[in-house]
Amino acid sequence: MYQCVCDGCGKAYVDEDRGFCAWADESYAADAAYEDGWTEIDGKDYCPDCYDYDEETDEYKPKSDDKQ
Ligand SMILES: [Zn+2]
Numbered sequence: 001m002y003q004c005v006c007d008g009c010g011k012a013y014v015d016e017d018r019g020f021c022a023w024a025d026e027s028y029a030a031d032a033a034y035e036d037g038w039t040e041i042d043g044k045d046y047c048p049d050c051y052d053y054d055e056e057t058d059e060y061k062p063k064s065d066d067k068q
Contacts, residue, residue, distance in 0.1 A: 001022035001023065001024060002022060002024070002025060002026040002028070002029040003022050003023075003029055004029040004032070004033035004038065004045050005045065006038070006045060006046055006047040006049075007044035007045055007046060007050075007062070008046050008047065008049070008050025008051070008062055008063065009047065009049060009050055011047055011049075013029070013033035013036070013038060013045075013047065015032050015036070020032065030045065033045065033047075039051055039060050041060055041061060041062055044062075046060075046062055049063075050062060050063055051063060
């Protein structure tokens with residue numbers, strides 16, 4: 001089974017509506033997380049707490065990259 005784990009805080013994605021925390025395929029795990037607000041940046045997965053929208057570059061970026 002696969003989980004989608006945040007590269008920012010290390011938290012695993014949990015689908016609270018359906019009670020899932022692991023999927024049979026890695027891409028299913030990622031798809032479920034992305035539908036719930038997670039995103040991929042440079043090949044890493046981030047939960048909604050760990051990325052920001054950068055209006056200057058029109059891109060999402062991990063929060064840990066700058067001020068903390
Ligand atoms: Zn996170």
